[in-house]
Amino acid sequence: MTVAQHMLAQNWDDIRLKLYSKTSQQVRAALASPRPTWEDFLALISPAGEPYLETLALKAKKITRQRFGNTVSLFVPLYLSNLCANECTYCGFTMSNRIKRTKLDKQAVANEVAAIKAMGFDSVLLVTGEHETKAGMAYFREILPAITPHFSFVAMEVQPLDTCDYRALKQLGVNSVLVYQETYHPQRYGHYHLRGNKQDFSYRLDTPDRLGKAGMKKIGLGALLGLSDWRTDSAFTALHSERIQNTYWQSRVSVSFPRIRPCSGGGIDAVSAITDKQLVQLICAYRVFLPDAELSLSTRESPWFRDNVVPLAITTMSAASQTQPGGYSEPSAALAQFSTEDTRSVTEVTQAITQSGLEVVWRDWLPGFGCEV
Numbered sequence: 089m090t091v092a093q094h095m096l097a098q099n100w101d102d103i104r105l106k107l108y109s110k111t112s113q114q115v116r117a118a119l120a121s122p123r124p125t126w127e128d129f130l131a132l133i134s135p136a137g138e139p140y141l142e143t144l145a146l147k148a149k150k151i152t153r154q155r156f157g158n159t160v161s162l163f164v165p166l167y168l169s170n171l172c173a174n175e176c177t178y179c180g181f182t183m184s185n186r187i188k189r190t191k192l193d194k195q196a197v198a199n200e201v202a203a204i205k206a207m208g209f210d211s212v213l214l215v216t217g218e219h220e221t222k223a224g225m226a227y228f229r230e231i232l233p234a235i236t237p238h239f240s241f242v243a244m245e246v247q248p249l250d251t252c253d254y255r256a257l258k259q260l261g262v263n264s265v266l267v268y269q270e271t272y273h274p275q276r277y278g279h280y281h282l283r284g285n286k287q288d289f290s291y292r293l294d295t296p297d298r299l300g301k302a303g304m305k306k307i308g309l310g311a312l313l314g315l316s317d318w319r320t321d322s323a324f325t326a327l328h329s330e331r332i333q334n335t336y337w338q339s340r341v342s343v344s345f346p347r348i349r350p351c352s353g354g355g356i357d358a359v360s361a362i363t364d365k366q367l368v369q370l371i372c373a374y375r376v377f378l379p380d381a382e383l384s385l386s387t388r389e390s391p392w393f394r395d396n397v398v399p400l401a402i403t404t405m406s407a408a409s410q411t412q413p414g415g416y417s418e419p420s421a422a423l424a425q426f427s428t429e430d431t432r433s434v435t436e437v438t439q440a441i442t443q444s445g446l447e448v449v450w451r452d453w454l455p456g457f458g459c460e461v
């Protein structure tokens with residue numbers, strides 16, 4: 089049975105019921121456990137776990153410092169395209185949204201790379217909308233040689249691909265791929281994804297397996313918090329992450345915590361809004377459950393939130409992000425995928441990190457050291 093098949097066999101309502109029935113006693117047992125299980129994770133993110141946030145945060149901080157030292161890595165997103173052949177009701181790039189569509193050519197990519205390198209970044213996340221014909225493997229083969237030699241770590245957030253394509257991306261110098269399930273609730277997933285290949289819930293769910301089989305160094309998972317009950321979606325994400333990590337042990341798992349944000353075209357309201365305090369609870373619970381996982385926080389969150397949460401459990405964060413193609417060399421907010429909250433410069437973010445007693449890591453991966461091919 090693949091990990092995706094195991095996930096498909098899980099029952100949303102059963103897990104939700106289990107999660108919301110956790111007691112204070114079970115939370116205390118989870119906090120005391122030297123090796124918390126997934127059941128413990130459910131207790132830690134449950135309503136019963138909310139009064140124990142301080143104890144949980146202290147435990148998470150201790151584990152983070154033990155595993156990762158006093159460091160946090162910085163990366164920056166580079167949007168290659170805003171073309172998309174999907175209709176997702178919560179996203180500014182959705183197919184029916186009348187925005188100017190663009191795809192960076194080689195010269196535009198070179199301009200963006202130069203602007204990003206001048207900011208000091210050595211780790212980049214390449215983002216496209218999901219458009220198989222216009223921004224698919226042919227485009228990636230053309231554009232990646234102009235990008236990967238300039239960075240020590242290259243991640244991608246693009247449409248789900250087949251295993252052979254992931255192998256090809258790896259050979260082109262890609263180290264990591266992130267594909268978020270958005271929500272693990274099949275019916276609600278259908279409610280938000282109205283047209284395009286993204287409607288295929290199972291193919292998307294199987295993506296981390298294909299990445300593992302391709303030997304991708306890092307595999308990114310996540311749910312868009314607010315699309316469905318955030319606790320149950322997080323229970324699924326955590327289980328999925330644990331299974332992927334255990335099955336494809338030569339890869340590393342990364343988890344992100346995007347909350348629904350406004351976008352051009354309006355976007356949608358969260359059906360299950362997660363408060364700042366609950367998001368801290370969730371992030372710290374992940375650290376306790378998955379001590380070695382990379383936990384990543386984007387500029388969707390405010391400076392205040394990021395400055396306070398990063399020292400507890402975050403290992404990777406973006407800074408000075410532009411969420412539109414060409415945004416670093418030719419800023420134009422009209423094309424943005426979603427609005428960012430932390431609009432500080434790289435210098436301001438690094439100063440805040442240093443003031444919290446952490447060291448900024450620009451490069452934690454040497455090309456040629458390990459198994460790129």
Ligand code: SF4
Pocket residue numbers: 172173174175176179180181182183216217218286
């Ligand atoms: S979420 Fe992704 S697939 Fe959906 S519209 Fe936005 S860019 Fe396209």
